[in-house]
Amino acid sequence: MTFVQLIDCRTSRLDEMNRLMDAWVEATRGKRTATHALVGKDRSDAAHVIEIVEFPSYEEAMRNSNLPETDKIFREMVALCDEMPTFTDLDVVRDEQLNLLAARAFFAAMGSMEPDRIGEHVTDDYVDHDPSYPHPVQGVAAVRDQYAGWRAAFDFGFRVDDQIAQDDRVCTRWMWLGRHKGEYLGIPASGQEVSMEGTTWQRFRDGRICEGWWSYDRAGLMEQLGVLGE
Known part of the structure; x- marks a missing residue:
């Protein structure tokens, strides 16, 4: 079952966050299990950012989380946030293009x-x-x-x-x-x-x-x- 993780955070350093994401993509080439990543900025609150990351399954998401590169990038991401990000784990029950x-x-x-x-x-x-x-x-x-x-x-x-x-x-x-x-x-x-x-x-x-x-x-x-x- 497809699995999606929502990472909800506040940051005034979105450009640095994007560069950090680029670094993670490069560092995990050939290792990561994430298939789709999307970052959205709240139109009514520019400091409110949500990242959506898709995986083939929950198990693959956990394997991705256990990569040393992911742990390193996560710690650097927290340093760029105004407060601790929150995570929402979702099993996808309907997905229609x-x-x-x-x-x-x-x-x-x-x-x-x-x-x-x-x-x-x-x-x-x-x-x-x-x-x-x-x-x-x-x-x-x-x-x-x-x-x-x-x-x-x-x-x-x-x-x-x-x-x-x-x-x-x-x-x-x-x-x-x-x-x-x-x-x-x-x-x-x-x-x-x-x-x-x-x-x-x-x-x-x-x-x-x-x-x-x-x-x-x-x-x-x-x-x-x-x-x-x-």
């Missing part, structure tokens, strides 16, 4: 969703960067036409294999599985079962996708359709 969930819902809907409903997932000013097109596709109407073209040529669905989220972006590694049922780039319907691997970066705004960057094995698809030689 909401944009990641929205991206997963988008891929789950592709292949069965009617083209008119694509606007539920993307913004009106959405921009799509797809290597199959010479220029970015802009606007929900243009993306709807693009999606309708794929739907006319293939019965398909996406299998999500991996996802990561950072800030307002989500990266999804996927497998596209389809059946060639209609004309595609001048190739008549063949009934051929086809597949493609790909990766998509998506940028979110207000819970919907506003920009996407696609990368996929189009040459492999054409080879499966008999256009390219072995």
Whole structure:
């Protein structure tokens, strides 16, 4: 179970605290078990600082605490504080990256969703960067036409294999599985079962996708359709 420790302190020496954190990161390289560290400053009280440190588990956090480097840095951190810091230990019981969930819902809907409903997932000013097109596709109407073209040529669905989220972006590694049922780039319907691997970066705004960057094995698809030689 993911474990988070909150370190609540008061200090007027935040710059020195940050340099101390940099020193700890360098000193524990290859040893530390912490996976994410975040420092926040109270907007209404500049001397009030909270550090949030994430670990894979409580046991890993204890192993990290027992490092000599951690003990040394802690003593130096206390010296920079106006009073003794307080610690809150939390077992994480819910952790949801909401944009990641929205991206997963988008891929789950592709292949069965009617083209008119694509606007539920993307913004009106959405921009799509797809290597199959010479220029970015802009606007929900243009993306709807693009999606309708794929739907006319293939019965398909996406299998999500991996996802990561950072800030307002989500990266999804996927497998596209389809059946060639209609004309595609001048190739008549063949009934051929086809597949493609790909990766998509998506940028979110207000819970919907506003920009996407696609990368996929189009040459492999054409080879499966008999256009390219072995």
